[in-house]
Amino acid sequence: MPNHYFVGDHEYFPGIGNIPYEGRESDNPLAFKFYQRDRLVGGKTMQQHLRFAVCYWHTFCAKGSDAFGTDSQTFPWDTPKNPMMAARARMDAAFEFFTKLGVPYYCFHDRDMAPEGAFVAESERNLATMAAFAKERQDETGMKLLWGTANVFGHPRYMNGAATNPDFAVVTHAAAQVKAALDATVLLGGENYVFWGGREGYSTLLNTDTRRELDHMAHFLELARDYGRSIGFKGHFLIEPKPMEPSKHQYDFDAQTVIGFLRHYGLAGDFKLNVEANHATLAGHSFSHELQMCTDAGLLGSIDANRGDPQNGWDTDQFPTDIYDAVHAMLVVLADGGLKSGGFNFDARVRRESVDLDDIFIGHIGGMDTFARALDVAYRIRENSDLGERKLRRYSSFDSGDGARFEQGEMNLASLRDLAASEHKPVRASGKQEWYENVINQYL
The missing domain is CATH 3.20.20.150 (Divalent-metal-dependent TIM barrel enzymes)
Known part of the structure; x- marks a missing residue:
């Protein structure tokens, strides 16, 4: 892009040039602290x-x-x-x-x-x-x-x-x-x-x-x-x-x-x-x-x-x-x-x-x-971080066996009922919401 583009001799924002990157230590309000276009x-x-x-x-x-x-x-x-x-x-x-x-x-x-x-x-x-x-x-x-x-x-x-x-x-x-x-x-x-x-x-x-x-x-x-x-x-x-x-x-x-x-x-x-x-x-x-x-x-x-x-x-x-x-x-x-x-x-x-x-x-x-x-x-x-891996593991019961068959549309409601009655016992697994939120804070 050209520097200081304006038409003719008229400049609407005089005294302001192209906005530079100066880093987070800069106290210049007209400079980027984090945005580096080519980084x-x-x-x-x-x-x-x-x-x-x-x-x-x-x-x-x-x-x-x-x-x-x-x-x-x-x-x-x-x-x-x-x-x-x-x-x-x-x-x-x-x-x-x-x-x-x-x-x-x-x-x-x-x-x-x-x-x-x-x-x-x-x-x-x-x-x-x-x-x-x-x-x-x-x-x-x-x-x-x-x-x-x-x-x-x-x-x-x-x-x-x-x-x-x-x-x-x-x-x-x-x-x-x-x-x-x-x-x-x-x-x-x-x-x-x-x-x-x-x-x-x-x-x-x-x-x-x-x-x-x-x-x-x-x-x-x-x-x-x-x-x-x-x-x-x-x-x-x-x-x-x-x-x-x-x-x-x-x-x-x-x-x-x-x-x-x-x-x-x-x-x-x-x-x-x-x-x-x-x-x-x-x-x-x-x-x-x-x-x-x-x-x-x-x-x-x-x-x-x-x-x-x-x-x-x-x-x-x-x-x-x-x-x-x-x-x-x-x-x-x-x-x-x-x-x-x-x-x-x-x-x-x-x-x-x-x-x-x-x-x-x-x-x-x-x-x-x-x-x-x-x-x-x-x-x-x-x-x-392993945030993505943990999210995948949370749904691992659908990755194989009967869970995978359910996702693929190979089961009906009666067969799901029979599984519940015979062997499938729900496990109360933590959602670990606090851990996920702390990961965000850790990387900020």
Whole structure:
């Protein structure tokens, strides 16, 4: 990547150069303590393992507003009054940030990159224009697109959903947006395409035909898949589970709900899941649980790396700093052979009170260091401890004899009963949970 990339003479982050690695003893907030892009871990570099991405929306569009207050942050790229000029400035700032931070990927919603027009064709032209500029920036910097998506939840027309909306006219508008976003994703070489069902759910059964809405959502996804394939998209389509906010009952509540939906409608061959840590905890699960459910199903696609606050009941999208949680996640990812075409996208934002531009760098540096350290710890646990062997031994009764016959489907319920009555006496074996947890602490 080039050093200090910016367009023309304008630099949006003056005084900040490419972020260096300085090691854990460094007290420089603008330096990595653990993330070394080219350091080998198990035959792959950290960059190849983690495939970090910066998101367009929180990083360059969110300015500290929440349900209780308006924007608290001001960005220099928002100065132009013309919406398309502002979009150009935002893109210039974004690619300057990407290259200085040293990530290989970025992600975007259509409305992050280009403003909505007064009518469908104008919106399409705006996005096509900005996607062409993004292609130039990618060619100049070597940046790549991890995934694209469409914001079919923010506009008032989507107050009752997009693909699940009871008004067919709204469904057509959602289709127009997804079509244009797929066009942009293919132009930019996106490796995945994400569906985030921000309002695909309902508030009351009194006015909702859930069976019809789910059928519509499945058919919409089929049409999007078919169009994507027809224009040369060869990557994965990803669905991102979320249990709440804004709909009371989300159709994509958690990983197992989405997996069941994909299998029920025959979509699992083309679709995988994009798992977000904060959504996992809002669903009452751990981050690693959601990842494990996806890997068990062979449907883990990509990861949105962030965290929530257990004292808040909403999606706070904070930068990940919990090493213990990240180690558990990396153990699952490594056991699955890595993320393949997915990556760790920082779907995170600085706090409302963090109003300096360097805070954006500091948040990303901390998140990258968290997962770099977690990668190292998880790899050493897998290589040097007997945690994996102990887990296998816990199920050893299914590895031979009648247990193996049961797993292979060679026994019926009556034969199991006869074994219980004749010879099989259960052994009360310890789960050794404390030992397993102590192993994690030992390697931290």
